[in-house]
Amino acid sequence: MNNRESLKADIPATSVAAERPTNVLIVGVGGQGVIMVSKVLASLSQELGYQVKQSEVHGMAKRGGAVFSHVRFGSSVFSPTILEGDADILVALEWAEGLRWLPYLNQESGTFITDTQHIIPPFACRDRGRGAVSGYTRETVPEVMDSVTNSFALDAAEIATELGVPKASNTVLLGALSTALEFPVAAWKSVISKFVPSKTIEANTRAFDAGREWALSFDRETQLKDWTDRTKQDPEKTTDSSADVVSTLEITEAWCKGCDICVKFCPERCLAMDARQIAILTHPDRCTGCRICEWLCPDLAITVHTSKNNIST
Ligand code: SF4
Numbered sequence: 001m002n003n004r005e006s007l008k009a010d011i012p013a014t015s016v017a018a019e020r021p022t023n024v025l026i027v028g029v030g031g032q033g034v035i036m037v038s039k040v041l042a043s044l045s046q047e048l049g050y051q052v053k054q055s056e057v058h059g060m061a062k063r064g065g066a067v068f069s070h071v072r073f074g075s076s077v078f079s080p081t082i083l084e085g086d087a088d089i090l091v092a093l094e095w096a097e098g099l100r101w102l103p104y105l106n107q108e109s110g111t112f113i114t115d116t117q118h119i120i121p122p123f124a125c126r127d128r129g130r131g132a133v134s135g136y137t138r139e140t141v142p143e144v145m146d147s148v149t150n151s152f153a154l155d156a157a158e159i160a161t162e163l164g165v166p167k168a169s170n171t172v173l174l175g176a177l178s179t180a181l182e183f184p185v186a187a188w189k190s191v192i193s194k195f196v197p198s199k200t201i202e203a204n205t206r207a208f209d210a211g212r213e214w215a216l217s218f219d220r221e222t223q224l225k226d227w228t229d230r231t232k233q234d235p236e237k238t239t240d241s242s243a244d245v246v247s248t249l250e251i252t253e254a255w256c257k258g259c260d261i262c263v264k265f266c267p268e269r270c271l272a273m274d275a276r277q278i279a280i281l282t283h284p285d286r287c288t289g290c291r292i293c294e295w296l297c298p299d300l301a302i303t304v305h306t307s308k309n310n311i312s313t
């Protein structure tokens with residue numbers, strides 16, 4: 001066994017030969033690609049000869065609403081839904097949604113693969129003040145990793161952004177998921193290529209490889225230390241609402257389709273549409289860094305950066 005294979009042994013692969021169906025629950029919020037992940041898995045299982053049942057609830061079809069999908073595959077599958085405590089794998093594309101669905105995971109043998117990305121519904125913001133704590137989830141990554149034995153928390157959004165494909169964080173998670181199932185890598189890539197726009201196949205393949213690589217090289221102790229350090233530095237985890245928190249907006253003009261949503265929903269009226277129908281920040285001094293524009297933009301064209309005491313996110 002080479003080094004990589006021995007590291008892979010850290011992730012409990014779910015046997016596709018198991019008699020009972022394999023239950024995979026995929027959760028997140030609208031706009032993240034939960035349904036794409038679910039369809040890739042269902043389609044792949046079917047291509048490999050398994051009986052598959054898939055059910056999904058889109059929640060609000062808009063970006064931000066809860067979305068979940070149950071995928072069950074095996075030699076024989078009857079019910080399309082997974083019972084509480086019966087999921088073999090829980091894949092969360094959003095942190096709080098992952099925590100909300102944790103009771104569905106088999107507490108003894110289940111595997112939790114989660115993006116650490118926080119997407120806070122605009123109306124859950126109790127305090128929009130500069131540097132305010134959102135109060136959305138209090139549980140930190142190390143706390144959750146400690147309480148769930150087979151847990152894998154990765155910043156898929158950051159990995160995808162570093163690859164230059166920020167919209168492909170769901171494919172990064174598919175890469176991580178691929179290490180927990182005994183399906184051929186080539187088959188994963190082939191199916192993924194059918195569910196993404198043809199011009200993004202290469203980018204999504206890179207995102208898949210990056211997620212897979214991350215999972216194969218996963219080391220729990222290193223990850224726990226890394227997340228403990230990050231948690232200490234996260235401005236959202238501090239209670240200091242001092243004015244030294246600085247927010248800057250990055251608007252990717254090429255992705256802005258001029259829908260006006262960010263302009264309409266910015267509580268501080270900081271944004272406007274320019275003559276080209278591209279969103280621009282007109283009043284940076286008023287911006288509280290609440291991230292509502294970032295969460296609501298359907299095209300992921302806005303990224304809010306906050307910094308405090310030289311720590312930036
Ligand atoms: S930045 Fe996003 S939300 Fe704002 S106008 Fe452009 S596409 Fe719409």
Ligand code: SF4
Nearest residue numbers: 266287288290291293
């Ligand atoms: S520009 Fe965005 S981050 Fe700044 S206040 Fe408006 S919605 Fe919030």
